[in-house]
Structure formats: C-alpha cells, structure tokens
Amino acid sequence: MNPDESPLPPPPTALPPPSPPRIVLDPIPLPYVPAPAGLGDIPVALPVAWPAPAAPPAKPASPGGLDLLIGVALAMGVELFLGMVAVLPAIFSGTNTSAFAPAVQSGETLAAFDADFLSPPMILLTGLSSGLFATAVAWYFTCRRYGRSFAEGLAINRVGIGQILLSIAIGVAGAVAGMACFSETESGESIMSKLISTSEGRIIITVLAVLLPPLEEIYYRGFIFPIIRRYVGPGWAILLFTLWFGGVHAPQLAGDWAALVIVTCMGAIWTLQRHLTKSLVPSMISHWVYNLCLTLPGLLLQGTPPNSPRDSSPFTPS
Numbered sequence: 001m002n003p004d005e006s007p008l009p010p011p012p013t014a015l016p017p018p019s020p021p022r023i024v025l026d027p028i029p030l031p032y033v034p035a036p037a038g039l040g041d042i043p044v045a046l047p048v049a050w051p052a053p054a055a056p057p058a059k060p061a062s063p064g065g066l067d068l069l070i071g072v073a074l075a076m077g078v079e080l081f082l083g084m085v086a087v088l089p090a091i092f093s094g095t096n097t098s099a100f101a102p103a104v105q106s107g108e109t110l111a112a113f114d115a116d117f118l119s120p121p122m123i124l125l126t127g128l129s130s131g132l133f134a135t136a137v138a139w140y141f142t143c144r145r146y147g148r149s150f151a152e153g154l155a156i157n158r159v160g161i162g163q164i165l166l167s168i169a170i171g172v173a174g175a176v177a178g179m180a181c182f183s184e185t186e187s188g189e190s191i192m193s194k195l196i197s198t199s200e201g202r203i204i205i206t207v208l209a210v211l212l213p214p215l216e217e218i219y220y221r222g223f224i225f226p227i228i229r230r231y232v233g234p235g236w237a238i239l240l241f242t243l244w245f246g247g248v249h250a251p252q253l254a255g256d257w258a259a260l261v262i263v264t265c266m267g268a269i270w271t272l273q274r275h276l277t278k279s280l281v282p283s284m285i286s287h288w289v290y291n292l293c294l295t296l297p298g299l300l301l302q303g304t305p306p307n308s309p310r311d312s313s314p315f316t317p318s
Contacts (some may be wrong), residue, residue, distance in 0.1 A: 023149045027192075031144075044224065045277035050085055061146060062142070062146060062226070062230075063142050063145070063146065063223070063226075063227055064227065064230075065227065065231065066228070067141040067142075067145070068141075068223075068224065068227045068228075069142070071137045071138070071140075071141045071223060071224075072224065074133075074137050075130075075134045075219065077136050078129075078130060078133045078134075079130045079133075079134075082126040082129055082130050083126065085122075086119070086122040086123060086125075086126045087125060099274045117250065120195065120198075120200045120201050120203075120204040121204070123195070123204055123208075124204045124207060124208060126216065127212065128208070128212075131212050131216065131299050132209070132215065133216035134215065134216075134219040135215045135218050135219055137219065137223070138154065138222055138223035139153070139218075140156070141223060142154055142222065142223050142289055146271050153222075154218055154222035154223070154280055155160050155222060155226070155274075155278060155279055155280050156222075156279065156280050156281060157278065157280075158277040158279070158281070159277060159281050161284055163277060163279075164281075164285060165279075166282070166283075166286035167273065167282040167283075167286040167289070168267060168285060168286075168289050169283075169284045170273070170290075170291065170311070171285065171286040171287070171288070171289025171290040171292075172289060172290075172293055173292045174262070174265075174269070174286070174287070175290050175293030175294050176293070178259070178261065178262045178266075178290075179294065179297070180293060181258050181259075181262055182256070182258065182259055182262075183314045188250075188258070190251055190252065190255040190256040191251070191253075191254070192205070192252045192256070192259075193250050193255070193256055205295065206295040209291035209294065209295045210288070210291065210292060210295065212291075213240050213284065213288040213291055213317045213318075214288065215285055215288040215289075216287065216318075217270070217274075217280055217283050217284045217287055220241070220242070220245060221241075221271060221274040221280060221288065222280050223243070225237060225271060225274060225275075227243050228240060228241055229275070234275055237275075238268065238271050238272060238275060239265075240265070242264060242267050242268040242270050242271060243264075245263075245264065245267035245271070246260060246263065246264030246267060249263050249264075249286075249318055250254075263318040266286075266287075266290060266318060268317065269286070270286055270287055271283070273286060287318070291318065
C-alpha cells in the first residue's frame with residue numbers, strides 16, 4: 001500500500017430496514033415524531049395507546065320496583081299526614097269524638113265513625129292536596145327522573161273518536177248500574193253516605209268527584225299499574241290492581257258494601273281500558289263521566305225537602 005495514499009473510509013454500517021408502519025384503527029390520528037438516531041429524517045409512526053372512553057352506566061328507560069316503593073310510600077305518608085290534619089280542628093274545638101272509641105274497641109268498621117267529626121272544607125282541602133301530591137309523585141318517577149315528557153311517561157296518547165265514545169258509554173252505564181244498586185242496598189252507614197246527606201257535604205263531594213278522576217288515573221294507572229304489570233304480567237296485574245283500588249276506597253264506603261263492589265268493578269274496567277288501549281285517556285274519560293253522572297243527581301236534588309224520599313241521593317263517586 002502506498003503510504004501517500006489516504007486510507008479508504010470504512011464501509012458504512014448496514015442499517016436495518018425500517019419496520020412497516022403500524023396501522024391503528026382509531027378515529028383519532030396518530031402523532032408523528034422524529035425517528036431515533038441513525039434513521040435519518042424519516043418520520044415513523046409510533047404506536048400510541050389511546051384509552052377507550054368509559055361507557056356510562058346503563059340507565060333504565062322506565063320506572064321499576066324501587067321507584068314504585070318510594071313513590072307509594074311518599075304518597076301514602078302524605079295522605080296519612082293530611083288525614084291527621086283534617087281531624088285536628090275537631091279535636092281542638094271540643095267535638096265529641098267518643099263515638100269512635102266503641103267502634104274501635106268492638107272491632108266494627110269505620111262505618112260507625114261519625115262523619116260530623118270531619119269538616120267538609122277540610123275534606124276538600126286534604127282531598128285535593130293528596131291528589132295533587134300523588135300526581136306530582138307520578139310525574140317525577142315516570143317523567144322527570146327518566147327524561148321523558150309528561151305525555152310519554154304517563155301514556156297520555158291520542159285515541160280515536162270510537163274509543164272516546166266507548167269510554168263515555170262505559171262511564172254512563174256504570175253510573176246507571178251503580179245508582180240502581182245503591183237505591184236498593186244503600187244503608188247510609190258509610191262516611192260517604194253521611195257526608196252527602198248534607199247540602200255542604202254534597203257540594204264538597206261533587207267538587208272532588210269532578211276534579212280528582214284525572215289525578216287518580218295519573219297516579220294509579222299512569223304510575224303504579226305499568227310497574228306491576230311489568231313484574232307479574234297483565235292478568236295478575238289487573239287483578240291485584242283492582243283489589244288495591246277497591247281497598248283504597250274501602251274506608252270511605254265501609255258499611256255500604258254494594259257501593260264498594262261497584263267501585264271495585266269499575267276500577268277493573270278502567271284498568272282493562274288502560275291496558276288494552278295503551279293510553280290513559282280512555283280510563284280518564286270513563287272515570288270522569290262515571291263520577292259526573294253520579295254527582296249530578298245530588299246537585300239537582302239540593303232543593304228537595306228534608307223528609308222527601310229523594311233527599312238522599314244514591315251516588316258514590318270513586
């Protein structure tokens with residue numbers, strides 16, 4: 001080798017071929033960073049771990065058993081409280097309440113309770129307050145809690161003219177059958193019968209009979225019935241709910257058992273309407289027409305002499 005010649009540079013070190021780019025199926029584009037030393041300026045896609053967003057917990061689309069328990073407990077608690085408030089004025093005013101003690105001790109029904117113990121205006125106030133609170137409970141647990149509209153949550157769906165006419169006919173027929181039955185079997189012992197024996201009591205009951213049906217339908221068949229039906233099926237739900245509806249009206253009709261049977265049967269018909277039509281509107285119409293037909297005789301007979309056989313109007317709204 002000639003010493004005047006410069007040494008040849010060493011052969012370049014062979015670089016490993018670059019790995020093929022990694023394909024990541026991700027909607028977010030991967031960032032590009034400079035390659036490590038020795039790979040020149042070739043951008044290389046480095047795998048980046050993108051954490052998957054946490055899925056929110058599944059939320060039920062409609063109320064369930066827990067909603068039913070809480071809602072019913074709230075409504076019953078407020079109704080019990082309002083019932084206690086209704087009798088407080090009579091207690092503090094010195095009204096004779098001794099008539100109720102023997103009935104309790106002897107195991108008799110509430111029919112022995114003197115209706116004069118309750119003030120008609122207080123019955124109106126507590127009745128409307130209880131109905132409005134129950135409606136608010138139904139709205140919260142079926143609509144507000146699950147982000148649904150009032151009509152969607154409570155199944156207030158449009159129905160055809162045929163369903164409307166049928167609902168009116170059911171209400172009228174039930175009222176006629178009820179009046180025929182009451183006129184033959186009414187004992188006059190229930191709180192309701194004693195209350196409607198006075199002019200003031202008739203007015204109070206008429207107001208409640210006209211205003212409460214929509215509120216009752218929203219609470220009972222808009223909120224409670226669909227939940228029971230989901231757990232036990234339509235047949236058992238209609239049976240259980242009918243017994244429940246009749247039991248709710250038992251204290252006010254105790255003593256006039258035929259009236260209680262009629263109200264229970266009408267409750268079964270209204271529940272069946274709610275189930276078959278998938279709408280709360282038909283049962284609302286039937287319930288309202290039934291109560292209206294039963295209360296009209298009481299209003300028309302306001303001027304009847306006290307000793308007239310027409311003085312006691314055989315109506316028992318539900």
